[in-house]
């Protein structure tokens with residue numbers, strides 16, 4: 001199958017392009033190769049390449065979306081809509097990633113969010129991602145929306161991606177203990193996305209590892225998996241609180257996800273977050 005992937009320099013896109021290239025003909029496009037906010041360029045590129053599947057991994061991140069609302073609209077809403085429209089014109093399928101930040105995360109300890117819960121974002125990233133989902137659905141009936149949460153894997157400089165290596169190297173980390181979500185190992189995200197596409201039931205999916213944790217609990221578990229003594233782990237982790245972070249964009253507090261469609265399709269639960277983290281730590 002020929003697959004066009006946009007935003008391939010990012011965390012999900014880079015892993016996805018490598019994984020898909022094992023079995024498919026992949027056109028892996030960075031921001032420099034294709035700016036998804038350029039509607040004419042998108043149409044031209046898709047018409048030339050004629051992929052059977054388009055996967056959009058391009059996004060404007062959380063704080064940037066708060067600071068630059070026009071760019072957030074262009075990257076997170078208009079661009080996905082252009083890709084979906086172009087997919088529809090050539091009869092291609094589309095996968096578009098979205099986020100647990102569709103939800104407001106209140107109250108803490110509520111049931112995990114399903115697609116039956118109405119989105120209620122608390123920041124402009126969440127609002128534009130929800131609008132982007134709608135733009136994709138409207139433009140391409142043959143689309144899969146894959147909401148995921150706190151994704152980690154090699155190659156990105158984010159807390160979840162680097163904490164295990166930092167602890168291993170004896171570097172101190174600061175870990176937030178008052179927001180909770182599902183975490184997602186990027187390899188698991190990709191395998192499940194491929195399984196969903198193979199089944200071919202279009203709709204909105206929540207793809208995350210089982211279980212809920214804070215960044216602090218994630219760090220503790222990473223230290224344990226590395227075989228560090230508890231007092232050593234405690235000496236390396238400085239606990240911090242989201243409420244003290246003074247961020248540009250607010251973060252929802254409690255956003256674990258559950259996938260009703262995967263359950264209906266008989267897909268097994270994703271592995272627990274600790275098992276996924278064990279594999280990641282083992283690779284490092």
Ligand SMILES: NC(=O)c1ccc[n+]([C@@H]2O[C@H](COP(=O)([O-])OP(=O)(O)OC[C@H]3O[C@@H](n4cnc5c(N)ncnc54)[C@H](OP(=O)(O)O)[C@@H]3O)[C@@H](O)[C@H]2O)c1
Pocket residue numbers: 006007008009010011012013030031032034035036037056057058059060061075079096097098099100129147148149150151152156
């Ligand atoms: N990572 C997570 O924890 C997480 C959680 C939930 C959902 N998701 C979703 O997963 C998807 C992928 O996220 P990610 O973490 O892989 O993002 P990422 O690492 O920030 O990568 C995003 C990529 O998009 C590119 N991009 C930005 N504007 C673009 C444009 N106009 N045209 C083409 N490319 C553009 C960026 O390139 P430049 O840097 O060169 O601009 C970057 O390489 C997104 O839909 C996101 O909402 C991620």
